[in-house]
Amino acid sequence: MLNHSAIPWAREGCGIGMRSIYYDIYESLRERIEGGEFSYQGFIPSEAKLVEEYQCSHNTLRKALSVLRLHGYVHPIQGKGVKVIWQRDMHARFVLGDIETFREACERNNISACTTVRSFAQIVADVHVAARTGFEVGDRLYRVERIRHMNGLALIYDINYFLVSAVPGLTPTIVEDSVYLYVEGTLGMRISTSKRTVKVEHVTNDDRTALDLLDYSMVAVVISKTFNSDGVHFETTFSRHRPDFFTFHDTAVRGY
Amino acid sequence: MLNHSAIPWAREGCGIGMRSIYYDIYESLRERIEGGEFSYQGFIPSEAKLVEEYQCSHNTLRKALSVLRLHGYVHPIQGKGVKVIWQRDMHARFVLGDIETFREACERNNISACTTVRSFAQIVADVHVAARTGFEVGDRLYRVERIRHMNGLALIYDINYFLVSAVPGLTPTIVEDSVYLYVEGTLGMRISTSKRTVKVEHVTNDDRTALDLLDYSMVAVVISKTFNSDGVHFETTFSRHRPDFFTFHDTAVRGY
């Protein structure tokens, strides 16, 4: 079964899964919606019925519903019911945000993907780096450049900065595989919040040499600042995408 | 006082405000964080203390905290406390997403802003329009083109599609002022969920004539599908931004 989430740490097999009643109910209802049991613009059963069905409390079910709402699956209407507003997205070539990661999208489309490490170094943040990354001047950082390939095309150019004190023992080999597997698996670190910013920038000389850019003169840039379970900002990543392979999804909900 | 939210319907003066205890507490804590009472990486008072202070229940306070968390203000750590992870963003010229709208950003920077209507028409969705907007073939739609100016520069080119049955009586005059004021004020419609997609596209001939593009060859495009309080998809908007005046913010939280 698929886990539709672009947030790296939300993938299956990473870290400890969300074992809680409300999350299980959320996943169950999500699958029932995606499976077509409840159709677009239709209503799911009432809270009372679902409480009976899942044998849980009112509050627990409401928590599950609130997560469904935040992810854009349903829309509750006071006095009427909870309406389904999710539709399958037909023609998204490459989706970031709520949907899936680079690797997941590749797997789903049966596209061969691989990652190569362009550079790996330990640095100390100077004024310039600190301003760009949000770290403090003097912080020791790993600086990693990686290139994501799809079907032999270099399409994403990632520049990561990791706080050494939070992610000790990082190596080029680990980085070529999966940093999150190392961070959550070996180090046992939990990751929680990610603040992301999307911009559009002119291509740099590095972009030109790193990516298969055709004649594109600009790239989509996702700047992601990630916090671990201690609330420490331990990573900043600049993800530079060729425009035609870039899509970013987001759901905004009133009152949340 | 400022309401920092880019989601149009979350602005002050639109519709009925969020009058609830948990939301008042959320706003209070947000202001205390932004005001510097609690500093970055510091802890806010414990749940028990805040329950005492705000004279509310455990659960109500937790709801306020969950909203703070979803907005990227705090990070709770089990057994320790709730850590502040919000920092003031220094050098964002123009921010979309969680922060503010075009109009708000202009007001904040003391920049004169205005909107001009480029075209206004009623159409019936054909196969092409339906596929692009998510409406059904045959739906009657208002199609509106507007240009947002800052300091005399045409920087954003908005193409809106409104469902006529949901937003009857729309006129060019209303559209030049504020659609949301009309929709929420006059029609009394509540707006709830907005699904947004960010892409980067080549400039079109329309972009060239509508915007002051300098030598940019691409634009940032925000495609926004908005649902009203009945869960009906009533608007799709394509917002085409000059790249250097475009920033999109987002906060992703594990378990939500």
Place this chain on the structure above:
DNA sequence: GCCGATTTGTCCGTATGTATC
């Protein structure tokens, strides 16, 4: 290493308000 105090996380049951039909 253990224990107890503190703090957050989850869950339950209940009551009341508000909107829809």
Place this chain on the structure above:
DNA sequence: CGATACATACGGACAAATCGG
């Protein structure tokens, strides 16, 4: 008006994580 359904709020209970003695 009453029945239904979602929204908010309260209070209590226990689990899990952290920290200090």
